[in-house]
Amino acid sequence: MNPPQHVGPQHMSGEEFRRHGHAVIDWIADYIDDVEQYPVESQVAPGDIRALMPTSPPEAPEAFEDILADVDRIVMPGITHWQSPNWFAFFPASSSAPAILGDLVSSGLGVQGMMWSTSPACTEVESVVMDWLVELLGLPEGWRTTDQGGGVLQMSASDSTHTALVVARHLANEAGHTDETLVAYTSGQAHSSIEKGARVSGYGHVRKIDVDDEFALIPAALEATIAADREAGLHPTFVNSSVGTTATTAIDPVKTVGEIARREGLWHHVDAAFAGSAMICPEFRHHQDGLELVDSYVFNPHKWLLTNFDCSAFFVADRKSLLETLSILPAYLRNEATESGAVIDYRDWHVPLGRRFRALKLWFVLRSYGAEGLRAHIRSHVEMAKGFEQKVIDDPRFELYSPTFFSLVCFRHVAGNDVTDTLAEAINATGKVSITRSEIDGDSFIRVAVGSTYTTQEHVDGLWELFDELAPVPAG
Amino acid sequence: MNPPQHVGPQHMSGEEFRRHGHAVIDWIADYIDDVEQYPVESQVAPGDIRALMPTSPPEAPEAFEDILADVDRIVMPGITHWQSPNWFAFFPASSSAPAILGDLVSSGLGVQGMMWSTSPACTEVESVVMDWLVELLGLPEGWRTTDQGGGVLQMSASDSTHTALVVARHLANEAGHTDETLVAYTSGQAHSSIEKGARVSGYGHVRKIDVDDEFALIPAALEATIAADREAGLHPTFVNSSVGTTATTAIDPVKTVGEIARREGLWHHVDAAFAGSAMICPEFRHHQDGLELVDSYVFNPHKWLLTNFDCSAFFVADRKSLLETLSILPAYLRNEATESGAVIDYRDWHVPLGRRFRALKLWFVLRSYGAEGLRAHIRSHVEMAKGFEQKVIDDPRFELYSPTFFSLVCFRHVAGNDVTDTLAEAINATGKVSITRSEIDGDSFIRVAVGSTYTTQEHVDGLWELFDELAPVPAG
Numbered sequence: 001m002n003p004p005q006h007v008g009p010q011h012m013s014g015e016e017f018r019r020h021g022h023a024v025i026d027w028i029a030d031y032i033d034d035v036e037q038y039p040v041e042s043q044v045a046p047g048d049i050r051a052l053m054p055t056s057p058p059e060a061p062e063a064f065e066d067i068l069a070d071v072d073r074i075v076m077p078g079i080t081h082w083q084s085p086n087w088f089a090f091f092p093a094s095s096s097a098p099a100i101l102g103d104l105v106s107s108g109l110g111v112q113g114m115m116w117s118t119s120p121a122c123t124e125v126e127s128v129v130m131d132w133l134v135e136l137l138g139l140p141e142g143w144r145t146t147d148q149g150g151g152v153l154q155m156s157a158s159d160s161t162h163t164a165l166v167v168a169r170h171l172a173n174e175a176g177h178t179d180e181t182l183v184a185y186t187s188g189q190a191h192s193s194i195e196k197g198a199r200v201s202g203y204g205h206v207r208k209i210d211v212d213d214e215f216a217l218i219p220a221a222l223e224a225t226i227a228a229d230r231e232a233g234l235h236p237t238f239v240n241s242s243v244g245t246t247a248t249t250a251i252d253p254v255k256t257v258g259e260i261a262r263r264e265g266l267w268h269h270v271d272a273a274f275a276g277s278a279m280i281c282p283e284f285r286h287h288q289d290g291l292e293l294v295d296s297y298v299f300n301p302h303k304w305l306l307t308n309f310d311c312s313a314f315f316v317a318d319r320k321s322l323l324e325t326l327s328i329l330p331a332y333l334r335n336e337a338t339e340s341g342a343v344i345d346y347r348d349w350h351v352p353l354g355r356r357f358r359a360l361k362l363w364f365v366l367r368s369y370g371a372e373g374l375r376a377h378i379r380s381h382v383e384m385a386k387g388f389e390q391k392v393i394d395d396p397r398f399e400l401y402s403p404t405f406f407s408l409v410c411f412r413h414v415a416g417n418d419v420t421d422t423l424a425e426a427i428n429a430t431g432k433v434s435i436t437r438s439e440i441d442g443d444s445f446i447r448v449a450v451g452s453t454y455t456t457q458e459h460v461d462g463l464w465e466l467f468d469e470l471a472p473v474p475a476g
Numbered sequence: 477m478n479p480p481q482h483v484g485p486q487h488m489s490g491e492e493f494r495r496h497g498h499a500v501i502d503w504i505a506d507y508i509d510d511v512e513q514y515p516v517e518s519q520v521a522p523g524d525i526r527a528l529m530p531t532s533p534p535e536a537p538e539a540f541e542d543i544l545a546d547v548d549r550i551v552m553p554g555i556t557h558w559q560s561p562n563w564f565a566f567f568p569a570s571s572s573a574p575a576i577l578g579d580l581v582s583s584g585l586g587v588q589g590m591m592w593s594t595s596p597a598c599t600e601v602e603s604v605v606m607d608w609l610v611e612l613l614g615l616p617e618g619w620r621t622t623d624q625g626g627g628v629l630q631m632s633a634s635d636s637t638h639t640a641l642v643v644a645r646h647l648a649n650e651a652g653h654t655d656e657t658l659v660a661y662t663s664g665q666a667h668s669s670i671e672k673g674a675r676v677s678g679y680g681h682v683r684k685i686d687v688d689d690e691f692a693l694i695p696a697a698l699e700a701t702i703a704a705d706r707e708a709g710l711h712p713t714f715v716n717s718s719v720g721t722t723a724t725t726a727i728d729p730v731k732t733v734g735e736i737a738r739r740e741g742l743w744h745h746v747d748a749a750f751a752g753s754a755m756i757c758p759e760f761r762h763h764q765d766g767l768e769l770v771d772s773y774v775f776n777p778h779k780w781l782l783t784n785f786d787c788s789a790f791f792v793a794d795r796k797s798l799l800e801t802l803s804i805l806p807a808y809l810r811n812e813a814t815e816s817g818a819v820i821d822y823r824d825w826h827v828p829l830g831r832r833f834r835a836l837k838l839w840f841v842l843r844s845y846g847a848e849g850l851r852a853h854i855r856s857h858v859e860m861a862k863g864f865e866q867k868v869i870d871d872p873r874f875e876l877y878s879p880t881f882f883s884l885v886c887f888r889h890v891a892g893n894d895v896t897d898t899l900a901e902a903i904n905a906t907g908k909v910s911i912t913r914s915e916i917d918g919d920s921f922i923r924v925a926v927g928s929t930y931t932t933q934e935h936v937d938g939l940w941e942l943f944d945e946l947a948p949v950p951a952g
Contacts, residue, residue: 012574014505024501049600061845125554157830
């Protein structure tokens with residue numbers, strides 16, 4: 001046979017990979033060391049980054065040094081620094097060194113964990129780590145993969161919530177209810193992913209239930225709405241309890257909602273995307289009393305548990321309905337292990353088939369920090385937030401907007417919306433920090449989320465100094 | 477104020493991160509160098525990996541060295557080596573050194589690209605790179621983000637196909653058709669994600685259309701089925717064309733299906749998950765003639781374009797319906813850039829809200845290899861597959877099962893199913909390679925997918941030698 005005409009491309013040699021890899025590691029170490037020196041929010045205008053890039057892809061290979069240099073030249077001006085210790089916006093995207101390195105090992109192994117058989121460690125490490133989370137967070141024992149429930153890593157809470165909505169819809173369809181009649185309930189303060197997930201999965205109706213003055217769902221309003229919907233011939237199907245809403249970390253009454261869900265035959269999902277990480281400290285667990293009345297639960301270690309995106313932990317109390325809804329087994333995926341029933345095939349636990357070895361980074365984090373390190377992490381943030389909250393309370397220019405249950409402080413200027421909005425803009429315009437302006441029912445307020453990995457008391461003090469400096473004293 | 481009581485956990489210092497990071501890079505370099513020495517498929521039994529892990533998470537922090545050592549001790553026995561040059565199973569999960577390093581930079585930056593404003597570079601680099609793909613793959617000009625279409629990175633083809641199904645369903649719902657009446661069409665040879673996505677998104681019906689003797693969808697059968705469904709009062713909504721099916725890389729007639737779809741008012745989606753990467757070589761593009769009649773398209777650079785999972789490229793010809801279906805804008809996500817309409821907010825292009833900077837690794841790959849390197853990569857694999865196919869054809873023990881359009885060779889032993897199955901098992905049991913056994917309509921066959929990054933002619937020759945050695949000569 002003739003020798004191949006096409007010899008394939010030039011791959012980076014092992015030696016080159018080591019050299020460039022060390023350079024990237026050093027680049028990241030420098031970045032983490034220096035991140036405070038950048039303006040927290042990117043200062044570019046729409047199109048600025050695109051303008052720095054060629055309109056056509058390169059025909060010939062380029063040197064790795066040039067590409068890495070372009071990260072500095074092209075990418076960095078367009079980065080808003082979520083890893084800055086002065087990041088107080090949205091919720092944090094808390095990463096950590098062990099997470100980055102665990103994820104790197106996953107990239108290096110490059111396995112597809114769609115089934116147990118396609119890399120058994122990818123499935124078993126994930127199952128064990130999810131079972132560890134059950135213990136660490138004080139979740140119901142039955143949620144272990146060794147029991148009738150189980151946990152799986154998904155990309156985002158939106159994906160997990162969507163999955164729960166699909167399972168509930170499937171059960172309702174099986175019982176003869178058509179999509180247009182299905183109703184999903186959630187508080188008006190829940191994350192947009194509930195409404196989006198319900199739309200995406202075809203629910204006919206989404207009801208946003210009234211909240212009390214702490215922005216928690218009012219159970220009586222839920223019951224009344226369910227009754228009215230039944231009266232109208234609709235089929236109440238799904239209810240979400242938020243443990244820590246996005247706007248203010250408000251906490252719905254999980255137990256009472258659970259009792260209503262059981263009585264009315266609804267699927268009960270809990271979205272604890274941000275606050276779920278706090279449950280590693282027993283003193284916060286009372287906020288989610290009633291988990292025994294929950295069908296599915298999601299929280300994001302990539303928000304507040306030092307594990308970089310994507311890492312969303314989804315649990316079900318009973319995996320039977322989940323698997324029944326999502327299992328499809330074509331010939332090319334058949335294998336002995338699956339047929340034995342002795343293994344988990346995570347492909348049946350979510351929409352995507354392919355999956356990377358995401359559990360590695362979580363395993364690295366749980367072991368690197370240990371339970372005691374993770375508790376110290378959560379407690380230090382909550383304490384810093386509480387200290388900040390106290391300054392807000394003590395300052396006559398401000399009023400607290402909602403209770404600080406975890407590490408998010410919500411407040412406003414007593415002079416009202418315009419001054420609050422202007423203040424928020426002025427704070428961000430300093431480039432020294434990033435906070436989020438939000439509003440509920442026409443009331444503007446400021447969100448300060450303490451949660452970035454490297455945030456210390458000094459950074460929180462610095463933030464307060466900015467507020468102190470820039471907030472006007474109200475007239476009169 | 478009192479000093480904080482909780483000082484937070486001990487984080488890895490910059491110095492430690494450098495040291496451990498270099499160690500992980502070296503570990504990966506060694507792994508890639510040594511991967512041929514492992515049995516390709518993991519040899520563990522269900523529960524073996526779990527048994528090596530403690531049932532409870534550690535209370536105290538553990539040393540990074542111990543964790544990395546446990547990757548060798550606990551994880552590696554449970555790894556099936558997708559990155560082995562002797563990997564010929566399923567489709568490849570082709571990674572590369574630049575991809576691993578690009579993904580590492582993304583982990584280090586730790587930004588959330590849900591909106592343009594939350595890190596402009598994350599959105600603009602992605603848009604530019606997706607526009608580059610339009611040029612590289614010869615896709616319709618209108619699919620650029622600067623035109624009325626656009627591309628976005630999703631996690632998997634399953635997610636992308638699901639997204640397309642949801643948009644099509646939304647349009648049908650808007651036109652007054654209920655979910656139970658919606659019908660999705662695809663060939664009986666399409667990937668399971670079409671059926672799964674249709675189920676997940678609530679379609680009442682999925683029709684698997686008959687295929688011809690090359691396993692391509694038969695247009696007349698599609699038309700007849702659509703007509704029968706209309707007759708029955710159903711609403712034909714969505715049709716998928718596969719360019720490269722999973723079992724045999726069969727190719728549906730995209731243009732003819734597109735004409736039917738236009739005439740009948742169906743959303744036309746193309747699943748080119750594996751074969752789409754080949755379109756970087758102009759000589760393969762005739763296989764997808766008719767893209768001007770396509771509404772959405774997906775292919776996975778993480779399959780055959782040297783970019784590690786997850787990296788699924790999803791394109792729409794017109795982004796209007798996509799955005800209309802998936803946009804939800806709560807107060808805490810409002811911002812000037814979004815309201816100006818001058819930017820892309822990728823959160824509205826898929827189910828998840830959060831997103832990591834996935835475009836970096838694709839940018840690194842496209843620049844490191846250049847278009848010419850990527851074409852050499854594809855052509856060398858196709859050539860190796862063609863060489864292997866010729867040996868199959870020339871050997872009286874075997875018969876080709878389907879045409880080799882790209883780099884997947886499908887064949888069977890002439891003695892029938894049992895011998896074919898036994899042979900497949902025997903090949904994998906050597907531990908030297910991994911191939912996939914599959915079946916269509918009761919016919920067993922063997923799939924040899926040439927596509928792993930480091931596969932050379934030597935590895936393909938070695939695979940053939942195994943077949944030559946282990947395949948029995950048929951009696952008589």
